[in-house]
Amino acid sequence: MYNLADIQLFSKLSDNYINEIKQNSIVRKYTKDSIIFYEGDTSDYLYILLEGTIKLYKTTPKGTQIQINRFDAPATIGEYACFEAQPFPATCEFVTEGKVAMVHFDYIHKNLDDRQFSLELIKSLTAKIMVLSALVHKETIYSSEAKVAKMLIENVEIFTKLKYNEIAAILNLTPETLSRIFKKLKKENIIEMKTGHHIKILDYDSLEDVIENNKVKNCTDCITEFKKKLDKK
Amino acid sequence: MYNLADIQLFSKLSDNYINEIKQNSIVRKYTKDSIIFYEGDTSDYLYILLEGTIKLYKTTPKGTQIQINRFDAPATIGEYACFEAQPFPATCEFVTEGKVAMVHFDYIHKNLDDRQFSLELIKSLTAKIMVLSALVHKETIYSSEAKVAKMLIENVEIFTKLKYNEIAAILNLTPETLSRIFKKLKKENIIEMKTGHHIKILDYDSLEDVIENNKVKNCTDCITEFKKKLDKK
DNA sequence: ATAATTTATTGATTTATATCAAGAAGAAGT
DNA sequence: ACTTCTTCTTGATATAAATCAATAAATTAT
Numbered sequence: 001m002y003n004l005a006d007i008q009l010f011s012k013l014s015d016n017y018i019n020e021i022k023q024n025s026i027v028r029k030y031t032k033d034s035i036i037f038y039e040g041d042t043s044d045y046l047y048i049l050l051e052g053t054i055k056l057y058k059t060t061p062k063g064t065q066i067q068i069n070r071f072d073a074p075a076t077i078g079e080y081a082c083f084e085a086q087p088f089p090a091t092c093e094f095v096t097e098g099k100v101a102m103v104h105f106d107y108i109h110k111n112l113d114d115r116q117f118s119l120e121l122i123k124s125l126t127a128k129i130m131v132l133s134a135l136v137h138k139e140t141i142y143s144s145e146a147k148v149a150k151m152l153i154e155n156v157e158i159f160t161k162l163k164y165n166e167i168a169a170i171l172n173l174t175p176e177t178l179s180r181i182f183k184k185l186k187k188e189n190i191i192e193m194k195t196g197h198h199i200k201i202l203d204y205d206s207l208e209d210v211i212e213n214n215k216v217k218n219c220t221d222c223i224t225e226f227k228k229k230l231d232k233k
Numbered sequence: 234m235y236n237l238a239d240i241q242l243f244s245k246l247s248d249n250y251i252n253e254i255k256q257n258s259i260v261r262k263y264t265k266d267s268i269i270f271y272e273g274d275t276s277d278y279l280y281i282l283l284e285g286t287i288k289l290y291k292t293t294p295k296g297t298q299i300q301i302n303r304f305d306a307p308a309t310i311g312e313y314a315c316f317e318a319q320p321f322p323a324t325c326e327f328v329t330e331g332k333v334a335m336v337h338f339d340y341i342h343k344n345l346d347d348r349q350f351s352l353e354l355i356k357s358l359t360a361k362i363m364v365l366s367a368l369v370h371k372e373t374i375y376s377s378e379a380k381v382a383k384m385l386i387e388n389v390e391i392f393t394k395l396k397y398n399e400i401a402a403i404l405n406l407t408p409e410t411l412s413r414i415f416k417k418l419k420k421e422n423i424i425e426m427k428t429g430h431h432i433k434i435l436d437y438d439s440l441e442d443v444i445e446n447n448k449v450k451n452c453t454d455c456i457t458e459f460k461k462k463l464d465k466k
Numbered sequence: 467a468t469a470a471t472t473t474a475t476t477g478a479t480t481t482a483t484a485t486c487a488a489g490a491a492g493a494a495g496t
Numbered sequence: 497a498c499t500t501c502t503t504c505t506t507g508a509t510a511t512a513a514a515t516c517a518a519t520a521a522a523t524t525a526t
Contacts, residue, residue, distance in 0.1 A: 174515080407484060412504060
């Protein structure tokens with residue numbers, strides 16, 4: 001049996017309330033790759049990820065996916081929807097197999113009297129704002145190279161855990177582009193690739209540099225810049 | 234004198250509290266184009282826009298601006314910051330001249346006991362999530378043409394009120410690109426341009442179509458598609 | 467162990483949009 | 497009304513990343 005108190009949002013509720021919510025929630029099992037809801041769907045339920053990993057993505061007119069977010073249990077999905085009668089802005093799909101609890105919005109609204117609960121709700125909403133804000137930064141400011149550099153610094157292990165086409169999907173770039181960026185980073189001796197998808201970072205400063213300037217500095221660049229300087233004289 | 238009760242967030246607070254906050258807030262006047270805060274700054278104050286119009290933008294490594302948001306008084310800026318000790322994700326700059334009140338986070342935290350206040354806070358946070366979510370959609374899914382089509386449908390008047398380079402900035406595209414899109418839409422008889430930057434929409438359905446397919450269907454397209462079909466045979 | 471399948475890499479081409487450059491149209495100042 | 501400055505338009509070129517196509521490497525199934 002699952003434990004609602006493990007979910008940050010409900011952590012401060014008394015056992016009575018927790019049990020009430022639990023008894024009124026619907027728990028569903030999902031197989032790998034199954035859809036929890038589609039972009040554009042509306043719902044009166046808060047979705048709570050109890051087991052597994054899900055991804056949220058939008059679909060472009062061309063049919064490609066833009067990943068918004070990916071997270072592991074335990075987590076709440078789209079708590080803002082309780083307050084805005086708006087369709088989901090993204091499709092939610094299981095990456096693994098897993099389990100989801102559905103809690104009717106009424107039970108959320110009911111508990112807003114509880115100061116601790118609304119505080120937790122505020123916290124989880126601000127956390128979601130941070131995530132969205134980071135996503136905006138990633139998608140509007142960073143180049144492909146900067147995205148990869150950022151991920152290398154923040155989470156090298158993920159490259160060992162996931163396939164490169166999955167990493168590419170998370171970063172919203174094609175596997176080809178990712179592969180080319182790896183090649184470039186290896187050539188510039190910024191990273192080293194060992195067996196089993198294990199990456200060793202050789203030069204952190206250069207990676208920070210890539211994030212700041214949106215590109216890998218390479219020798220060809222130096223020559224181009226040198227030429228420009230010559231022309232100016 | 235300004236009225237805090239006009240701000241949705243404070244609308245449900247009792248006069249006592251309102252006055253306390255008011256007496257402890259700092260009000261500043263700004264000239265056109267002045268900066269309220271920079272991306273990366275941190276602050277212990279909630280900013281309340283009392284008069285004027287501001288824009289929030291990020292700056293790319295190349296130095297170009299990505300507009301995140303633009304809004305008119307009265308409004309609260311970055312209320313999520315009260316709960317997350319994080320630097321501002323964007324620069325805030327006045328588009329007009331205006332006035333801002335600064336309220337220390339303490340006064341916000343203090344009032345969280347008030348159920349109505351935390352409800353309003355939750356509302357304003359969810360509203361910000363909606364805005365961010367729309368921004369993500371605009372920047373990741375829509376093509377330039379779709380962005381323009383969306384704005385034409387939702388807010389034609391803005392094209393009369395603002396200069397085209399300002400519109401282009403709001404949509405995060407260059408004036409050249411905007412101009413070319415206008416040309417295309419005129420050619421396809423979807424819009425008509427009258428004197429004084431006044432745009433008349435002739436064909437709403439086609440605009441919806443542009444949003445859905447991310448491109449203006451034109452005659453050249455038809456011929457290309459026709460050729461492709463011939464080749465297949 | 468070998469075949470089949472999936473995943474990753476490489477090269478060539480395309481695409482959307484930005485950038486650069488120049489001219490045209492409009493608005494503002496004298 | 498004429499000059500000056502700003503905004504808008506048009507064309508040519510550049511750029512980043514996607515797409516398409518082919519092969520290579522790795523994993524899985526037989």
